[in-house]
Amino acid sequence: MAGNEIPAPRDCGLHIKHPSDGSVVKIELSADCMLVQLGESLQYLSGGHLRATAHCVKSSKTPNITRETLALFMDWQPEQDMKLPEYSLPYSEVVHTPFLPEGVPELDARVKDARKYRDFSSNTFKAYYTEK
Numbered sequence: 169m170a171g172n173e174i175p176a177p178r179d180c181g182l183h184i185k186h187p188s189d190g191s192v193v194k195i196e197l198s199a200d201c202m203l204v205q206l207g208e209s210l211q212y213l214s215g216g217h218l219r220a221t222a223h224c225v226k227s228s229k230t231p232n233i234t235r236e237t238l239a240l241f242m243d244w245q246p247e248q249d250m251k252l253p254e255y256s257l258p259y260s261e262v263v264h265t266p267f268l269p270e271g272v273p274e275l276d277a278r279v280k281d282a283r284k285y286r287d288f289s290s291n292t293f294k295a296y297y298t299e300k
Contacts, residue, residue, distance in 0.1 A: 174233075177228040177229075177230045177233055179226065179228060179229055179230070180225075180226050180227055180228035180229075180233075181194055181195065181196075181225070181226060182194070182195040182203070182223060182224075182225055183195065183223065183224050183225070183226060184221045184222065184223045185221065185222040185223070185267040185268075185269070186267075187219065187221065187266065187267070190266065190267035205220075205221065205223060206218050206219065206220050206221070207220050208220045208265070208275050208278075208279075208292075209244055209285065209288060211262070211275070212250065212252070212262060212263070212275070212279055212288075213244075213248075213250070213252075213253070214253070215252050215253045215255055215256025215257055215262060216256060216257035216261050216262035216263075216264075217255075217257065220265070220275075222265075222267055222268055222269060222272070224269070225237070244285040245285065246284065246285055246286035246289070247284055247285070247286070248284065248285040249283070249284060249285075250279060250282045250283060250284060250285060250287065250288050263275045263276040263279060263280075273292070273295035273296065277291075277295065278291040278292050278295055279291070
């Protein structure tokens with residue numbers, strides 16, 4: 169049995185914090201588009217040239233409406249060196265993460281002593297789940 173496609177409710181979907189002023193912006197995509205959201209490890213390993221964006225997904229408050237999304241998370245090898253490339257921006261710019269929501273730990277605190285990706289992952293897990 170196929171469902172009925174309806175217009176997306178205005179109150180749900182992907183929202184980001186705009187990188188220039190921190191305002192919350194709803195992202196609108198046409199049906200034939202794909203969105204790629206980068207994470208902090210790629211921000212770091214790209215030397216700050218690619219940026220992670222603070223974001224959230226809001227569900228609809230309309231009864232009997234669901235939002236369907238396919239999320240694919242890719243990970244580095246645990247032994248990946250957490251080393252800035254030669255073309256990197258200055259460290260302070262690479263780890264700068266403005267407008268983070270309350271409770272999100274700063275990137276600098278999780279990456280500064282990480283030699284390998286496993287160290288960064290461990291630091292991140294601890295920052296989110298055990299150091300509160």
